[in-house]
Amino acid sequence: MLTKPKGTYDVLPADSRIWAKLEQVIRKICALANYEEIRTPIFEQYETFHRDDSDSSDMVNKETYDFIDRGERKMTLRPEGTAGCVRAYVENKLYVNNKVTKLFYFGPMFRYERQQKGRYRQFSQFGLEAYGPKSPLLDVDIISTACMLLKAVGLNKIRVRINTLGDKESRQNYRDVLVDYFSQHIDELCEDCHTRLAKNPLRILDCKVDKDNPVLINAPKINDYLNDVSKEHFAKVLAELDNLGIDYVVDEHLVRGLDYYSDTVFEIEYESDVLGNQNVLCAGGRYNDLVKDLGGPEIPGVGLAFGVDRLILALANENIQIVKPKYLHAFLITLGQSAKEFGLKLIYNMRLAGLMCDMSYASDSLKAQFKEADNNNSMFTLILGEDELANKTINVKNNHTKEQVTISLDELLGYLIKNLNTCHNCGGNCHEKSTN
Numbered sequence: 001m002l003t004k005p006k007g008t009y010d011v012l013p014a015d016s017r018i019w020a021k022l023e024q025v026i027r028k029i030c031a032l033a034n035y036e037e038i039r040t041p042i043f044e045q046y047e048t049f050h051r052d053d054s055d056s057s058d059m060v061n062k063e064t065y066d067f068i069d070r071g072e073r074k075m076t077l078r079p080e081g082t083a084g085c086v087r088a089y090v091e092n093k094l095y096v097n098n099k100v101t102k103l104f105y106f107g108p109m110f111r112y113e114r115q116q117k118g119r120y121r122q123f124s125q126f127g128l129e130a131y132g133p134k135s136p137l138l139d140v141d142i143i144s145t146a147c148m149l150l151k152a153v154g155l156n157k158i159r160v161r162i163n164t165l166g167d168k169e170s171r172q173n174y175r176d177v178l179v180d181y182f183s184q185h186i187d188e189l190c191e192d193c194h195t196r197l198a199k200n201p202l203r204i205l206d207c208k209v210d211k212d213n214p215v216l217i218n219a220p221k222i223n224d225y226l227n228d229v230s231k232e233h234f235a236k237v238l239a240e241l242d243n244l245g246i247d248y249v250v251d252e253h254l255v256r257g258l259d260y261y262s263d264t265v266f267e268i269e270y271e272s273d274v275l276g277n278q279n280v281l282c283a284g285g286r287y288n289d290l291v292k293d294l295g296g297p298e299i300p301g302v303g304l305a306f307g308v309d310r311l312i313l314a315l316a317n318e319n320i321q322i323v324k325p326k327y328l329h330a331f332l333i334t335l336g337q338s339a340k341e342f343g344l345k346l347i348y349n350m351r352l353a354g355l356m357c358d359m360s361y362a363s364d365s366l367k368a369q370f371k372e373a374d375n376n377n378s379m380f381t382l383i384l385g386e387d388e389l390a391n392k393t394i395n396v397k398n399n400h401t402k403e404q405v406t407i408s409l410d411e412l413l414g415y416l417i418k419n420l421n422t423c424h425n426c427g428g429n430c431h432e433k434s435t436n
């Protein structure tokens with residue numbers, strides 16, 4: 001039997017409805033905050049992601065799915081959304097006539113990682129990107145939009161952690177101090193940190209292996225090496241978060257896995273053990289040089305990415321239902337071949353009129369067909385036999401009130417539309433009221 005590749009999973013119909021609803025909520029939040037959708041290719045030229053030999057991130061070094069296509073071109077399945085967005089922003093010159101460009105994307109990403117709960121080889125991200133002036137207000141725009149999404153889906157157990165890496169000058173000062181410090185303690189650090197020391201010593205600070213190591217805890221803090229511009233930028237970000245009433249904690253060890261960040265970096269965590277150390281739902285920050293590095297003008301950017309898979313796991317864990325149970329307005333069951341054939345046209349016309357309906361296609365017993373109507377959570381069951389067909393009538397059973405009436409076929413549509421809104425017991429709340 002063929003099976004799904006390791007690190008992937010199938011989203012089956014019941015869960016697909018949750019994904020679709022979440023995407024709908026995301027689109028609404030993006031519209032509220034004026035982020036417009038961009039759809040970039042799922043694969044890009046290798047160099048889009050592998051720009052610089054000094055990049056120390058695992059994602060760039062060990063985890064990308066790279067391949068040579070039939071035209072001998074080196075390609076990479078996108079491991080994240082930012083680089084492709086920036087490439088598209090530059091290639092399509094979206095910066096012309098736009099002071100600020102605010103984009104969002106939603107789609108699958110690919111990383112060759114060790115599979116565990118909340119960590120997959122194909123996963124989905126929803127991301128926001130804003131290119132424009134290096135304003136701390138844009139950082140806050142991005143973070144507050146992420147918080148709006150979490151609020152909209154009812155996920156409250158979250159924590160925003162934030163830090164600054166400072167601008168280039170501050171980071172260089174800090175880097176030198178860190179290299180000095182960690183070099184003196186190299187024997188006390190894990191193997192990966194030895195490599196990090198040479199390539200990106202800041203990343204030692206968020207090493208998962210050494211996280212409780214006193215060498216890390218006592219390491220010099222970025223705050224002491226920020227220049228005035230960087231200090232001012234970060235202070236403004238925090239002040240504006242306060243202003244909007246968004247809670248956060250400043251975490252001086254937060255440096256983020258990707259090497260292109262500068263100034264503000266942040267993560268939003270789900271406060272529960274259920275995802276273990278995969279509890280970061282959303283991560284992002286400012287990248288002041290990426291647009292330039294990808295051949296564009298000197299325009300800073302700020303962005304974030306949500307792991308949608310993790311968001312869905314968190315919603316399930318909190319028992320938050322964002323979708324109503326699936327239902328149909330009507331389900332047709334028939335007796336006899338001619339009723340079945342007539343029925344197909346009947347439901348086709350009902351669908352054209354905007355009703356969600358289906359019928360039993362198998363030649364099953366009435367009992368089995370009633371069960372099928374039940375499984376489809378149908379508001380009305382329509383019963384059509386040879387006699388009804390001859391008399392041009394149909395039996396209509398309201399599955400909520402259990403009332404059954406026989407009406408003429410001509411009246412059927414009007415009857416259903418009228419009664420969809422008048423469910424006797426609950427005023428229609430058991431199902432959606434509208435037919436849209």
Ligand code: AMP
Pocket residue numbers: 080111113118119120121122123124125257280281282283284305306307308309310
């Ligand atoms: P990153 O692009 O590494 O900054 O990740 C942003 C977010 O994407 C993380 O906070 C996770 O929620 C999610 N994410 C990253 N890698 C994976 C993965 N392998 N599987 C599932 N979600 C992931």
